[in-house]
Amino acid sequence: MLQIKSIADERGYYGKYGGAWIPEMLRPNIKALEAVYLDILNDAGFQKEYMELLADYTGRPTPLYFAKRLSEKYQANIWLKREDLNHTGAHKINNTIGQVLMAEKLGKKRIIAETGAGQHGVATATVCALRGLECVVHMGALDVERQAPNVARMEMLGAKVIPAKSGNQTLKDATNEALRDWINNPSDTFYIIGSVVGPHPYPEIVAHLQSVISAEIRKQFLEKEGKTDPDYIIACVGGGSNAAGAFYHFIDSDVKLVGVEAAGKGLHTQEHAATINFGREGVLHGAKSLLIQDDDGQVIEPYSVSAGLDYPGIGPLHAWLHDSGRAQFVGASDEEAMEAAMELTRLEGIIPALESAHAFAALKKIDFKPDEHVVINLSGRGDKDMSTYLKYL
Amino acid sequence: MNKLNQLFENKKNNILSIYYTAGYPSLNDTTKIAMQLQKSGVDMIEIGFPFSDPVADGPVIQKSSKQALDNGMNLKLLFDQLAEVKDLTIPRILMGYINPVLSFGVGEFVQKCAEVGVDGVIIPDLPLEEYAANFQPLFEKYGLHNILLVSPETPDERIKEIAKLSSSFIYLVSSNAITGSSLQTNAVSEYFNRVKSLVGDTPLITGFGIRDRKTFQEVCAYTNGAIIGTAFIDAITGKDNLDSAIDDFVKGII
Numbered sequence: 001m002l003q004i005k006s007i008a009d010e011r012g013y014y015g016k017y018g019g020a021w022i023p024e025m026l027r028p029n030i031k032a033l034e035a036v037y038l039d040i041l042n043d044a045g046f047q048k049e050y051m052e053l054l055a056d057y058t059g060r061p062t063p064l065y066f067a068k069r070l071s072e073k074y075q076a077n078i079w080l081k082r083e084d085l086n087h088t089g090a091h092k093i094n095n096t097i098g099q100v101l102m103a104e105k106l107g108k109k110r111i112i113a114e115t116g117a118g119q120h121g122v123a124t125a126t127v128c129a130l131r132g133l134e135c136v137v138h139m140g141a142l143d144v145e146r147q148a149p150n151v152a153r154m155e156m157l158g159a160k161v162i163p164a165k166s167g168n169q170t171l172k173d174a175t176n177e178a179l180r181d182w183i184n185n186p187s188d189t190f191y192i193i194g195s196v197v198g199p200h201p202y203p204e205i206v207a208h209l210q211s212v213i214s215a216e217i218r219k220q221f222l223e224k225e226g227k228t229d230p231d232y233i234i235a236c237v238g239g240g241s242n243a244a245g246a247f248y249h250f251i252d253s254d255v256k257l258v259g260v261e262a263a264g265k266g267l268h269t270q271e272h273a274a275t276i277n278f279g280r281e282g283v284l285h286g287a288k289s290l291l292i293q294d295d296d297g298q299v300i301e302p303y304s305v306s307a308g309l310d311y312p313g314i315g316p317l318h319a320w321l322h323d324s325g326r327a328q329f330v331g332a333s334d335e336e337a338m339e340a341a342m343e344l345t346r347l348e349g350i351i352p353a354l355e356s357a358h359a360f361a362a363l364k365k366i367d368f369k370p371d372e373h374v375v376i377n378l379s380g381r382g383d384k385d386m387s388t389y390l391k392y393l
Numbered sequence: 394m395n396k397l398n399q400l401f402e403n404k405k406n407n408i409l410s411i412y413y414t415a416g417y418p419s420l421n422d423t424t425k426i427a428m429q430l431q432k433s434g435v436d437m438i439e440i441g442f443p444f445s446d447p448v449a450d451g452p453v454i455q456k457s458s459k460q461a462l463d464n465g466m467n468l469k470l471l472f473d474q475l476a477e478v479k480d481l482t483i484p485r486i487l488m489g490y491i492n493p494v495l496s497f498g499v500g501e502f503v504q505k506c507a508e509v510g511v512d513g514v515i516i517p518d519l520p521l522e523e524y525a526a527n528f529q530p531l532f533e534k535y536g537l538h539n540i541l542l543v544s545p546e547t548p549d550e551r552i553k554e555i556a557k558l559s560s561s562f563i564y565l566v567s568s569n570a571i572t573g574s575s576l577q578t579n580a581v582s583e584y585f586n587r588v589k590s591l592v593g594d595t596p597l598i599t600g601f602g603i604r605d606r607k608t609f610q611e612v613c614a615y616t617n618g619a620i621i622g623t624a625f626i627d628a629i630t631g632k633d634n635l636d637s638a639i640d641d642f643v644k645g646i647i
């Protein structure tokens with residue numbers, strides 16, 4: 001791992017976004033984390049253990065695969081970063097392995113997490129089983145019903161899944177419940193957040209832990225093409241962790257960065273999760289960022305067919321990358337994501353997660369030159385989405 | 394001197410503050426409840442403006458907030474309602490989360506507060522640093538008090554800093570918990586005494602977990618008064634006669 005420094009300033013801001021807008025009750029835990037996170041991330045012992053687990057337990061490095069038939073179709077050189085081949089089936093475990101080691105360093109015995117589709121919950125339950133730690137996952141009551149297989153996985157792994165019954169009973173409310181849990185249990189508990197959201201230093205921590213994705217892309221692309229930089233990196237964006245990891249080491253380069261948001265039933269409707277395109281500046285879950293909200297500053301429940309993308313906020317890093325023009329964000333609708341999933345499945349024999357399928361839908365929205373190299377971050381595999389896909393077929 | 398400082402000047406002990414959610418149970422109950430609380434002998438009121446994601450609140454206040462939003466409550470309407478009340482003389486504080494305030498516009502919010510006689514605000518997710526960096530000059534210009542929270546895990550140095558920035562009182566959170574949790578009085582005496590030794594003359598009002606005469610008296614033994622929220626919301630929920638429900642509740646405390 002490279003020597004890690006922060007992207008955010010010392011107050012946890014990316015431009016005007018970020019910070020730690022938290023009640024006093026959470027402050028001691030957040031401050032304790034802020035004081036040690038860089039030291040831990042840069043600690044040789046931590047890095048050794050983290051890299052060993054990534055290699056031997058989750059199976060990294062994940063391949064950078066040249067997608068020949070997809071490339072022919074779109075007349076460009078398309079590469080897939082195979083995060084779907086990680087243990088548990090998505091990029092989420094890169095983060096949970098790192099954070100669980102951090103929790104151990106801080107002497108915490110009880111782990112909590114929020115989850116939407118259940119991927120982060122499964123990744124957290126997995127590392128807790130691995131390390132013998134108590135695990136509590138907050139999950140919207142509606143999602144508990146919609147994502148039954150992942151609930152079963154978490155429970156088999158020994159986690160306690162608590163249905164969040166507040167609000168609209170989805171990811172946003174699960175995150176509220178996790179924060180409330182942490183307020184109520186400040187001394188023994190560590191909160192493993194699942195994306196580059198939440199109060200500083202969480203967006204930094206999660207981005208650093210996911211940055212292994214872009215570190216590997218550079219190395220692999222160099223080996224295969226004799227240079228470190230492709231022309232494009234494309235990733236789907238819910239909270240923004242897989243995109244942050246895929247962009248990370250390319251932020252200071254000329255590589256075009258493209259984030260794909262869930263446009264749900266279409267950007268002309270009210271039913272979408274396109275935070276960058278439709279959000280306004282606001283504060284949710286401890287960070288200032290863009291936020292889907294009404295005129296009174298009440299958060300609007302977003303919509304997407306994919307449960308991993310329907311978050312009303314977005315990591316402050318991405319709001320900043322957007323404002324500064326460094327990254328471009330496009331929307332892909334339910335329909336477009338479904339088509340893209342089918343296309344990838346039939347051309348390459350890979351069934352993607354519904355979230356990741358949104359990234360592939362961007363292929364139709366960009367004019368590539370035939371000699372350009374495009375890396376798509378295939379953030380997860382589609383097993384969990386089979387019932388949704390079957391309805392569509 | 395504004396109403397809040399006046400109160401602390403005149404009364405040192407057993408100050409009773411009641412929290413309730415604006416627009417709950419019905420949209421137009423906000424001012425009715427305020428007037429009855431005053432009539433029943435409450436010393437100050439805290440009016441909650443609802444937010445969709447109240448992370449520091451337990452189920453009871455979550456529900457009242459959601460109901461208030463469903464009823465159509467928002468900041469503009471709340472200010473309109475407060476502008477109508479003429480006979481309210483006790484101090485009133487607004488309590489809520491930062492996002493509706495940012496959306497309303499901080500400058501406009503502060504100005505409106507001053508206009509309708511709001512004496513102070515409590516915004517749990519507006520941390521000291523953000524307040525000092527961006528909000529304080531505006532608050533001071535309009536004479537609006539920002540009330541900061543201290544919790545059992547707040548370090549001594551920070552408590553002193555909070556005291557320095559507090560122009561009225563400090564909101565002492567009784568335990569590390571969200572609203573509606575139960576009070577553990579055996580654990581609080583050391584904490585209360587520690588805070589008292591650090592804040593000089595700044596009055597302390599305890600909140601979270603106070604629900605009846607017994608808990609009220611327990612914390613009033615250490616601090617200048619207490620805030621009751623969840624138990625009050627419970628007491629008025631589903632009641633046909635709000636005025637008598639309020640009066641019964643307050644008489645049960647003082």
Ligand SMILES: Cc1ncc(COP(=O)(O)O)c(C=O)c1O
Nearest residue numbers: 119195238239240241242308380
């Ligand atoms: C496979 C997959 N990709 C993407 C996401 C979206 O999260 P993020 O934007 O943090 O990568 C999720 C979330 O559950 C996911 O499971």
